[in-house]
Amino acid sequence: MYQLRHIILPFNSLRTFSSTSVTCWKCSKQLNIRLEGNSNIMQLYFCGCQHNVVLSPTTNTDYFQLLGFSKSYEIDKRALARSYRMLQSYLHPDKFANKSKLEQLYSSEQSSLVNKAYSTLAKPYTRALYLLEQVGLTISEKDTGTGSDPSFLMRIMELNEVLAEHPSRDTLVKMKEENEGNLSDCEKELIVHFESGNYKMAKEVLGKMKYYHNLQDNMEEQLMS
Ligand SMILES: [Zn+2]
Numbered sequence: 001m002y003q004l005r006h007i008i009l010p011f012n013s014l015r016t017f018s019s020t021s022v023t024c025w026k027c028s029k030q031l032n033i034r035l036e037g038n039s040n041i042m043q044l045y046f047c048g049c050q051h052n053v054v055l056s057p058t059t060n061t062d063y064f065q066l067l068g069f070s071k072s073y074e075i076d077k078r079a080l081a082r083s084y085r086m087l088q089s090y091l092h093p094d095k096f097a098n099k100s101k102l103e104q105l106y107s108s109e110q111s112s113l114v115n116k117a118y119s120t121l122a123k124p125y126t127r128a129l130y131l132l133e134q135v136g137l138t139i140s141e142k143d144t145g146t147g148s149d150p151s152f153l154m155r156i157m158e159l160n161e162v163l164a165e166h167p168s169r170d171t172l173v174k175m176k177e178e179n180e181g182n183l184s185d186c187e188k189e190l191i192v193h194f195e196s197g198n199y200k201m202a203k204e205v206l207g208k209m210k211y212y213h214n215l216q217d218n219m220e221e222q223l224m225s
Helices: 077-091 101-122 124-134 150-164 169-195 199-224
Strands: 017-023 030-036
Touching (some): 077 101, 124 169, 124 199, 150 199
Antiparallel strands (some): 017 030
């Protein structure tokens, strides 16, 4: 396992506004958009020329910007969902049924981009993964997330053994509760690590969460059967 350098660059210290530019395919105007929270967010998607033409997707805008948020692990989930629903209400391809083929294409591309951004940011695990990707850290299949905690994998193996025996419903419910507690502890740890810019530790926590999520899937499957 290679050693990651401790990178100190808390996301919270990054500027809270950002800018991007997009050229309107219809009027050829270059639109420079200053994003501050979700103000101006509609400018990412529409140009004021000719009854709000839907723009082609930008390639230089991250998922946080697309939904009008600053890049941070901690996020207001309700505001995120509101922003998502608002954007989809404008971008949904059904709204463009009477428009040109090109606008239909762009609206469907924008709509799926917004979907992707939302589904990534809505869940703590994928949001954290995305933030780490943004600083060049990815989690491969080989990452066990157990580097500093050798007893962890042992515990997971034990739990998997119990699950392989198809335990009783009561046992499953208890195990699931405990697992959910572990996941929620991991989410709290992530807040601390992202706040201090300790991405190496965040990555380790994500490695553990991967195991907890697998256990969770297994338990839910057994409970449903
Ligand atoms: Zn235009």
